[in-house]
Amino acid sequence: xxxxxxxxxxxxxxxxxxxxxxxxxxxxxxxxxxxxxxxxxxxxxxxxxxxxxxxxxxxxxxxxxxxxxxxxxxxxxxxxxxxxxxxxxxxxxxxxxxxxxxxxxxxxxxxxxxxxxxxxxxxxxxxxxxxxxxxxxxxxxxxxxxxxxxxxxxxxxxxxxxxxxxxxxxxxxxxxxxxxxxxxxxxxxxxxxxxxxxxxxxxxxxxxxxxxxxxxxxxxxxxxxxxxxxxxxxxxxxxxxxxxxxxxxxxxxxxxxxxxxxxxxxxxxxxxxxxxxxxxxxxxxxxxxxxxxxxxxxxxxxxxxxxxxxxxxxxxxxxxxxxxxxxxxxxxxxxxxxxxxxxxxxxxxxxxxxxxxxxxxxxxxxxxxxxxxxxxxxxxxxxxxxxxxxxxxxxxxxxxxxxxxxxxxxxxxxxxxxxxxxxxxxxxxxxxxxxxxxxxxxxxxxxxxxxxxxxxxxxxxxxxxxxxxxxxxxxxxxxxxxxxxxxxxxxxxxxxxxxxxxxxxxxxxxxxxxxxxxxxxxxxxxxxxxxxxxxxxxxxxxxxxxxxxxxxxxxx
Numbered sequence: 380x381x382x383x384x385x386x387x388x389x390x391x392x393x394x395x396x397x398x399x400x401x402x403x404x405x406x407x408x409x410x411x412x413x414x415x416x417x418x419x420x421x422x423x424x425x426x427x428x429x430x431x432x433x434x435x436x437x438x439x440x441x442x443x444x445x446x447x448x449x450x451x452x453x454x455x456x457x458x459x460x461x462x463x464x465x466x467x468x469x470x471x472x473x474x475x476x477x478x479x480x481x482x483x484x485x486x487x488x489x490x491x492x493x494x495x496x497x498x499x500x501x502x503x504x505x506x507x508x509x510x511x512x513x514x515x516x517x518x519x520x521x522x523x524x525x526x527x528x529x530x531x532x533x534x535x536x537x538x539x540x541x542x543x544x545x546x547x548x549x550x551x552x553x554x555x556x557x558x559x560x561x562x563x564x565x566x567x568x569x570x571x572x573x574x575x576x577x578x579x580x581x582x583x584x585x586x587x588x589x590x591x592x593x594x595x596x597x598x599x600x601x602x603x604x605x606x607x608x609x610x611x612x613x614x615x616x617x618x619x620x621x622x623x624x625x626x627x628x629x630x631x632x633x634x635x636x637x638x639x640x641x642x643x644x645x646x647x648x649x650x651x652x653x654x655x656x657x658x659x660x661x662x663x664x665x666x667x668x669x670x671x672x673x674x675x676x677x678x679x680x681x682x683x684x685x686x687x688x689x690x691x692x693x694x695x696x697x698x699x700x701x702x703x704x705x706x707x708x709x710x711x712x713x714x715x716x717x718x719x720x721x722x723x724x725x726x727x728x729x730x731x732x733x734x735x736x737x738x739x740x741x742x743x744x745x746x747x748x749x750x751x752x753x754x755x756x757x758x759x760x761x762x763x764x765x766x767x768x769x770x771x772x773x774x775x776x777x778x779x780x781x782x783x784x785x786x787x788x789x790x791x792x793x794x795x796x797x798x799x800x801x802x803x804x805x806x807x808x809x810x811x812x813x814x815x816x817x818x819x820x821x822x823x824x825x826x827x828x829x830x831x832x833x834x835x836x837x838x839x840x841x842x843x844x845x846x847x848x849x850x851x852x853x854x855x856x857x858x859x860x861x862x863x864x865x866x867x868x869x870x871x872x873x874x875x876x877x878x879x880x881x882x883x884x885x886x887x888x889x890x891x892x893x894x895x896x897x898x899x900x901x902x903x904x905x906x907x908x909x910x911x912x913x914x915x916x917x918x919x920x921x922x923x924x925x926x927x928x929x930x931x932x933x934x935x
Contacts (some may be wrong), residue, residue, distance in 0.1 A: 407755065408778055408809060412869055412876040412919075412928040413448025413630070414441060414883065415817070417463065417892070418476050419505060422908040425495040426510040430614040431478025433908070435621060440911045442625045445920035447929050449622060450630035450877055452817060454615070454705065458640065460898045461507045464712070465638040467555065470547040470701055472611030474518050475510060481614055487529065488521035504903040522606035523599075537609045544608075546697065547642075550585075552604040553594050554642035557582055560597075573640045575657030583657055585646055615705065623707070630757065630877075631706030633698070635713040636663050636679035644680050650687055650694050651680040661722045664730035668763060674721070674730030675896060681722055684739045692739070692746045699747055699754060707755065714758035714777070715768045717743060744775045757811050757875075761785075778809040778874055783864055784819050787833050787840075802840075803871040812873030814864055814882040817892040821881040823861045824888030834860070841867060858885030869922040876928060883919065884910050 421428030421437055428434070441449060455466025456473045463473070479493035498509055529537070541548060557578060565577050574583050581589035594601050619629055637643040639659065644651050652660045663679040687694055702709050718740055723733040747754060758772045760779035772779055786801035799805060803812070814822045826834060831848045838851035841863040846854075854860035862885060868876045881890035881904070893901045923929070 407628075408874040410874060410928050411447045411628075412878075412923050412926075413446045413450060413627075414444075414880050415450040415813070415877050416880040416906070417452040417817070417902075418454075419473075419902065420880070420892075420905050422906050422911075423501060424478060424480075425501055426499045426513065427475055427505045427507075428905060429478035430476050430611075430618050431481050434478075434618050437911070438618075438622045438625060438627055440916055441627055443913065443920070444916035444918075445923040445928075447626055448628055448630055448708075448875060448877060450710070451632065451706075453632045453634060457507075457902075458638070461505075461902045462893070463632075463902065464634045466634075466641065467558075467638065468547065468551045468642045469633070469637050469698055470544075471551050471608055471642075472615060474607050474611060475507075475514055476615075477514075477518065477607070477610050478614060479514075479517065479521075482521055482610060485533075487525045487533070487610060488517075489524065492517055492520055492524070502905070502907070504900070504905060507903065518607050518610070519603050522603040522610070525606055526602065536613075537606060540609045540612065541605055544612075547701070548605055548608060549594070550590075550646040551608070551642045552601045553590050554645055555604050556597050556600045557593060558640075559600075574645050575653070583645075585648060619705070628707035629705075630708040630710055631702055632710045632712060633702055635711060635716045636677065636681075639678060639680050647694060650683055652683050653680055659725045661724055663716070664721050664723045664733060665762060666721050666733055666735075667731060671896075674733065676723060676727065676730040681720065681736075684743075688739065688742065691750075692743050695743060696747055696750050700751060703751070703754065708757060709755065710757040710759060712759045713762075714760050714772065714779075715762060715764055718765070718768045718771045740771055741774050761816075773808070778811050780816075781806060781810050781812045781871070781873060782816060782819070783813065783868055784815040784822060784825055787829075787837055803867055806872050810873045811875045811877060812868045812871045813877050813879070814868055815879055817879070818895050819891075820888055821879065821886055821890050822864055823855075823858060823882070823885040824891060826855045826860055827887060837864070861885040866922055866926075869926045869928060876926075880906055883915070 416437070417428075418430060418434060419428045421433040423433040423436075424431055438449070441447075453463040453466060454472050454476070455463060455468055456471050457463055457475070458465060458467055466473075479488065482488040483490050483493050496513060499513055500506075525533075525537075554574075558574065561574075561578050579589075582593060622629060639662075644653070645657070648657055654660060659680045661681050662677065663681055664676045665674050667674040699709065717738045719735045719737050721730065721733045722736045723730050727733075753776075756775070756777045758775070758777040758779050760768060760772055761782065769779075781801050781803075783801060783803075786799055786803070788799075788801075806812070815825070819825065820828065826837070829837070831852070834851045834855055835846060835848045838846040838854055838860055841860065851860065854863070861882060865878055865882055868878060879892075881892075884906075890904050892904055
């Protein structure tokens, strides 16, 4: 029987791929595939994607598509810039994701409350300003209504939630009410309202008596914040349970650092490199590289690892434990920061004058493992990665990431000693493969902007033979080359194949989720429900079947 070169290669990839499944079966990094899509990008609901009907429909679509993984971005409440990587809390949920129809259906709000105004649209990009203005007001109204009219069983469940989560919820609710009050005053005076620069000394220092006095004096407002969190977590746990029942696992995301304007830093100042007033001594970033001559200045407070080590890293253990109640796998962003982090003196305008400082290394993960056992972690090991970082990742037995969009970059090849580690034929050991991430251009967008030489190389690599520039450009124009790259990720030896939904449909840069170091239009893309068809699901299903990615015996 005749097989083309591509089919022979694909069969070999399948055989090698099944061998990879030896890797730590207890954490279930077996051969699987799935889609990367943050819930804010779901279609159909007013203003922004939510945890309601469209989320359940997306789970159904993934099931139909033969996928068993759904990767999301951090779930926390977002502030200025709307980034899920700059949250007011590493524990809290984003109120904007709460579905209003579910609230009304579960008698936590009245139908009249949830009617969206005319300026809120159900299609097109998220208008965060409009959504925040509308949804936050409705949520406060619904929470107040729930406290007066909620059923006894529901209110009892809420009270249990507050007890079970008091270790973070009390501080978060106090923080958000204090912040709301002093943000208004700061705006009136034209200055920054961050807690260490504008709050009264005792509140800014998280003096327990002062915080308790505030919470008592503003009990109604504090209670409303807690109810809104109850709404979020109740909806999220129901959605996750639905996904899990349909054999779909959720991959969550933890940023290594937390936002400076967060309840985490405010309530645990001894765990961070801040002075007696809460002002950071140094902040996080990355050094200059071929992407940026001045590096990236993130501005996150750095951890005081000595203090954290003294109590056995309990802050991190609690964070990971909480996360594992929300998701099935945890992707840790900027994993290299645990081996060494780029420390920039506070007040610098760029990241140029930073210094590499050793992190906690394996000591942290040994403490986590001792208390929580083996944890299903994906290490985001992108960027300038040293042998020490690789050794830490491998000692922890965490799979790293392979991003296909980097595979054809001359700069990446130079960094890797002319052997590009992102090309599928170079994959070694357990890893997670992506076409791109939330920080990249979409794959179609990148192909459209790539040089003739790059596009020709991509097309030739996929075909297994020389392809002309004209033919390669034609494959870009009709979306064929993007879809071949999706198939290449599925065919690879990686444990997981994960595809941003934009790349599944060969959507251009209009679908880009984030452009690092910019603000304005990031995080706003939403998929059109018209794309999530049976036909598209069957195409993904066939890729999972063809390349042996956890399709049940007998399925085709």
